[in-house]
Each structure stands twice: as structure tokens, then as C-alpha cells.
Amino acid sequence: MASDTILETKDLTKRLGGKKVVDGVNLAIGRGDIYGFLGPNGAGKTTTIRMLLGLAKPTDGSIRVFGKDIRKERIAILRKVGSLVEYPSYYGHLTAVENLEAIRRLLGVPKARIDEVLSIVRLTKDANRAVKGFSLGMKQRLGIATALLGDPELLVLDEPTNGLDPAGIQEIRELIKSLPGKSGVTILISSHLLSEVEQMATRVGIISKGKLIYEDSIQRLRDQAKGRIRLSVSEPEAAWRTLLSHGHSVGWENGVLTASQTDNRTVAGIVAQLVKADYEVYRVEEESASLESIFLEMTGTEGSL
């Protein structure tokens, strides 16, 4: 991963009013990653992202994008970065096309690019309507279109589904999932919901109270989230002893048997044993420790309330 790092921060710190909003964050994003940047509201995601884009200055630490220092080569870096920060930016009195044209003139990309990005976000039909009449979802899609306009190598999307209804969220998610396949970009996407990035991210970083508390592949996170089988039976304590004496590794808590090995053969073996020993099996259910619960465990719940 380190061989082709596109974005790297070292001890990135931002102090606002004496409080460290971002505290010694070390991010590393490789080329082609879809990096899920997770954390409860107020954890420091947006502040971090604003620093990555040069919109705010770090108190301490360094940021390198494409191997260049953001303090020295901000403009060269931003040429290859597309972004959507917090809320979509738009000029309400202009149409979708005019909004894109205003940014296109800054980027100096061909005019045809406007039609391309509009069709990617499926706004072609509404291209010539004033944006103030757009729904939040449409504005969000226009924001993504703006981010895509310069054909960026790095796409930074801060809470792109914030404030959308479930249908809108689904739409944005499908849209983002379809992007890397089309253009091979690296994507940094922040969210306060793990479930939102779970299906698309290849790597995740979790930030809480300004500190990066986890950074690894999504697979590692999934491994931690393995489920277990719960069995409710008659006479649980006796049943538990029986199972143990036959070499099954099961736990017993609050009158329910639990097995952490959940492959079919093990479960079948346990059930067969129980039936053979004349216990009544009422329920066999899978309890999946969701990524969500791991996420909550790591970040604590107070931040999200």
C-alpha cells in the first residue's frame, strides 16, 4: 500500500478554541482505494477534509497529496482533486449547466465534460432548470457532478448522503459505487454510518474525538464482526454440560447456549447431540455482531446522540 500512496497525513492536528478537534491523525490512502472515513458527528471528519483540501490550515502536522506538500503546491494538487464538502455548493439563481460552467471555466476542461458529468449523475433532463428549485438529492448529485468535472484522480466526498431520504441515499450509493469502475479514481468518502460505506469501501479509517482509532482494510473489520449461534433449549445448564462433555465448545449465558463456531457442520453436530440427549430445542438463531456494533463499541455512543 505504501508503495503508491496518494494521500498521506502526518500528525495532522487542528486546534480550535484551545480544543484539539483533530489530534495527531495519520492517514494513508493508496491509489485506487475507496477509503471510508468514519466517525460520529463532531469527531473531526469535516475539519480533516477541509485541511486536506487547503480550505483550512492545520495547526500542526503535514499533508502530502500525490507526493506534494499541500502548503507549497496547493494549486497543482487541487487540479487533480474533485471534492464535495459537507453540503453541496451551488448558485441558486443559475441552472445546473451554468453552475458547472462557472467551475469549468476555473478548471479549463473541455465544454463536453459538462454533458458527461450531468449524464453520470443523471441530471441531463434538469440541466437547464434553476438549481434553487432542486431537491436536496438533486443538489447533492449536482455537487458530485461538480466534483467529477475536472476528471480528478482523487475524489473527496464528505458525507455525500447527509440529509437524504432512503431512496436518495440508495441513489447516491449506487452512483459512487459505479465511479471507480468507470474512471479508476481514488475515493475518500466520509460518513457517520458504517453501513453506508461498508459495501463500497476497500479500506476504512475510524476517527473519534479527533483521533484516528482504527485504520485497516474493510476485511479485517469484517473478521472482527463474526457472528455466533444462540440456542435456547430446555434445561440449558444440563444441556451445556452434556455438550461440553462431548467436546463441543459452547458457552452458557443467561439461560442460552452460545456457539462461536458457526459453520454448518458444527451447528448440525450440536443440534444432533442435543436431540439425542432428549433436550428440547426451541430456537437456533444466528446473532451477527454487525459492523455497526463494532463501530459503536470503538467510538463510544455519546458522540452520536
Next chain:
Amino acid sequence: MWRMMRSEWIKIRRSVIWLLVLVSPLIAALFGLFAANKEGDFPWIEALSLMSVLHAMLFLPLLTGVYASLLCRYEHAGGGWKSMLASPVSRTQVYVVKFILVMLMLAVTQLLLFAALLLVGFAHGFNGPIPWRELTTSFAGGWVACLPLAALQLFASVALQSFAAPLAINVVLTLPNILVANSARFGPYDPWTQPMLAMLPRTQGQDYGAFNISMETLLIVVLGSFCLFFAAGWTYFAKKAV
């Protein structure tokens, strides 16, 4: 820089700003058409006095503030600063272009007023040749004297999210103009009074208060304070967290 200008053009070309450009010249034209003295010795200069007094005292400083506010309003409202500053442009460019636009709008206003004066003159059939030198000095001087005020108002408009706040400041500080202009001590240093001092012709006994100071002195004060205010606003904007 040019790309930046062309990008701004998209944003303002369908803005209400264009209606405001017309307000002051139209009012001045009405003044001129109905109240101008056709028989005087210097009909052009008298008409200039008549038509520019309200403009220079009130509308010019007010419009400077309104233009600055309007040019920043759509950036504040829709998060435009973010998308613009996350683009490959320098903040200095953004700020300079905004300032140039404020001055351009003021230039258009001045030109329209100039045109209104010429029309009034032709309509009344003024005697004597058109005093181009005096007229040009007046309109150009009024425009140049807006530099410090434009710098201050752009600073305020960039710093304050609200559309109304910089305008309120502007109105409050514009109203005492007629009083401040009477003070030879403070008049030349008040950015809200400077346009009036520079624009009103000084021929007919207008030698009271701050009108006494020479055009050269005024110009030095104007340019000096402009540099100061512009540098302050620009430094602020360059460091501002968006």
C-alpha cells in the same frame, strides 16, 4: 485571472445587480430634465452639480457597499467559497477579481450617469462647448475615490456571512456625509465622504470645509488608504478558514 473573470461573469450576468446600476443615473436624469438651469453661464457644470450631488453624496457610497455585498452573497448563500477555493485557483486571484468586479460595476454606473448628463444637456440644448476635461475629472475622480470604500466594503462582505450586516454598516456611515464634508479635518479621511469630495465640481463657491483641499492631496489620501484597506481585506481572506 482571465478564467476567474469569465467564471464570475456566468454568476453575475443574470443577477439583480444590473437593475441597481440604472437607479442612480435614472434619478439624476430626472433631476436634470426638470430642474436644470438652461440659461446659466456654465450650464454643463451647473447640471453636473445638480445631477451628481445626490449621486456622489448618497448613491455612490451606498452602491459601492451593495455591489460588494451582492458579489459575495451568492458565495455565502450556496457554499460557493468552498467550491471555488477548493478549485485550482489562488485566493489572491479570487479576492482581486471580486474587487475588480466591484470597481467595474461602479465604472458602469459612472458611465451611465455621464451619459445621462450628456443626454440632458442635448435635450435642453445647452450653450457652449461641452467641458470634457471637467466632466471627465469629476466622473473619473468620483470613481477613483471609491477605491478605499470598495476595499473596506469587500472586506466586510467577505468576512460577514450576512448580506445585511455590511450594508447596515455602510448606510450608517454614509448618512453623516454632508456633515463630515464640512469638516476640513476629517472629511478627506472619511472613505464615505471621499467620492463626494472628488466628484462635485468646485467652481461655484463650494469652498467650505473639506472641499478646500486640493485634488492632489485628496488623491494621495485616497490611494494611501486604499492600499491599507485592500491589504487588510486580502490578508484576512488569504487566511480565512472556509
